[in-house]
Amino acid sequence: MKVIQANKPGELRIVDRPEPTAPAADEAIVRIKAAGICGSDVHILHGKNPFAIYPRILGHEAAGEVAAIGSAVTNVKVGDHVVIDNVFSCGKCYACRIGRPNVCSNVRVLGVHIDGVFSELIKLPADHLYPVPADLPWELAATMEPYAxxxxxxxxxxxxxxxxxxxxxxxxxxxxxxxxxxxxxxxxxxxxxxxxxxxxxxxxxxxxxxxxxxxxxxxxxxxxxxxxxxxxxxxxxxxxxxxxxxxxxxxxxxxxxxxxxxxxxxxxxxxxxxxxxxxxxxxSRLNNRKFGEVVRWFAEKKVDPTGLVTHVLPYSDVEKGMELFANHPAEVCKVLIKFD
Ligand SMILES: [Zn+2]
Ligand SMILES: [Zn+2]
Incomplete structure (x- = not known):
């Protein structure tokens, strides 16, 4: 499968990696359809994020289709359209114990501390997946992380x-x-x-x-x-x-x-x-399990992502997308890359 990774500061490459192995009982594999380029991706590419370890598959804003699920997964099924909560926590530290896992002392974020969503396939714990309506365009669904x-x-x-x-x-x-x-x-x-x-x-x-x-x-x-x-x-x-x-x-x-x-x-x-x-x-850092709320906002049309997405590019143009996002604030808001 193709992935987009920062090999080292300043070097972005599209490379082949082995596809994920079969999901464990509580995991699912998602085929990524659209992913947003964000300031933090640009920072990691430019070596400005002290937490990043290289090489790193970038990306933390994504929507995709469930391709496989483990035996114990009940919240999503194969074929569901889903968005991905990008924040992972330890469950044991003080912040986690009082219900604030987004500031876990060992927080891990997709595309920063662990490999991200700029990848044709990704394997994740299924509790980080939230179903979205099948008629919601992929590039709009992929904006749910900023809304979170x-x-x-x-x-x-x-x-x-x-x-x-x-x-x-x-x-x-x-x-x-x-x-x-x-x-x-x-x-x-x-x-x-x-x-x-x-x-x-x-x-x-x-x-x-x-x-x-x-x-x-x-x-x-x-x-x-x-x-x-x-x-x-x-x-x-x-x-x-x-x-x-x-x-x-x-x-x-x-x-x-x-x-x-x-x-x-x-x-x-x-x-x-x-x-x-x-x-x-x-x-205010990342999001504290806000994806369920954001899915409801979209369903109830409380927010409108259409004006946000100014550019949609094939993933092969990711470098151009990063350049647009970083250097053209007047013309560019969200840049999405698509995987098909
Ligand atoms: Zn972001
Ligand atoms: Zn924790």
Whole structure:
């Protein structure tokens, strides 16, 4: 079978690997049909992920068809269309014991710590598979992983109807969080520095957009919230000064700051700003078993992935897809590769 692997930083190759052996009792084999290219794939290819071990089959966003199941598998059957939860955990550590396996101290993520979904076939524990309707196009089903990240973020931010939400960054993650917030009845202001992305955000229902290249974010938040401050801030840009501004100036009392961007440099935050408004500052990583919820969102049309997918390429063009994704933020949102 063909797989797409990073042999070492900077070297991407399509190579042949042996097909998976027969599944164990609790495993299934999935024939991958479509997979999304994500920032983390690009980071691993470029040697910027300290957790990656090479050679590594990339990819963690995928939809496919069940090709075989083990004797004890009951949640899926051969021929089912499925999406794959990409997060694996130990089940024993503190985070796992309190129901937070996405931050397991030994977390393993497809395409990062273990071989991923850019592969014609993959063998997995079947409890990581979620059936989706057979008439859902593969390239749309494969966007469910980013939506699972959005489900985690709105859970962490306790977003509710009528809340004001600031989303920093209108890339793929910002846009799926936007859709999730709108489905809950929140009011959303979204910021970016690329007009085309803000245009996409407006088309997906953002109540207001702000390009911080030419507009002051603090003034925009003040106007949007009539001086109250924002109730929930989703920081997905990874720009330290934006996180600092959020905590110092943008939040309402009892606000929640959700940190999705992850630069390693320290930020300057004043404890007084956190204490006096009783702010919650929370990380949001991967997803905590959110795929079932996302499958329901799709079924109930609470979110719409069609505007997200801008490019669909055959897997043989994966390198071109990575280049598009990495270097053309104005024209490119999600790039999907297809296996047939
Ligand atoms: Zn991703
Ligand atoms: Zn664990």
């Amino acid at each position: 990240i959005a489900a985690e973020a709105i859970d962490r931010g306790q977003v509710g109807a009528g809340d004001t939400v600031l989303i920093c960054g209108a890339g793929p993650i910002g846009l799926v969080i936007l859709q999730a917030c709108k489905s809950l009845g929140a009011r959303v202001l979204i910021m970016d520095i690329v007009d085309a992305r803000l245009k996409a955000a407006a088309a997906m229902g953002a109540d207001a957009v702000v390009n911080t290249k030419n507009t002051d974010l603090e003034a925009a938040v003040k106007e949007f919230t009539e001086g109250e401050g924002i109730n929930v801030a989703m920081e997905a840009t990874g720009v330290i000064s934006i996180l600092e501004l959020i905590v110092a100036k943008l939040m309402s009392p009892a606000g929640r700051v959700v940190v999705l961007g992850f630069p390693v440099e320290p930020a300057k935050l004043s404890p007084a700003d956190i204490m006096k408004r009783e702010l919650d500052i929370k990380g």
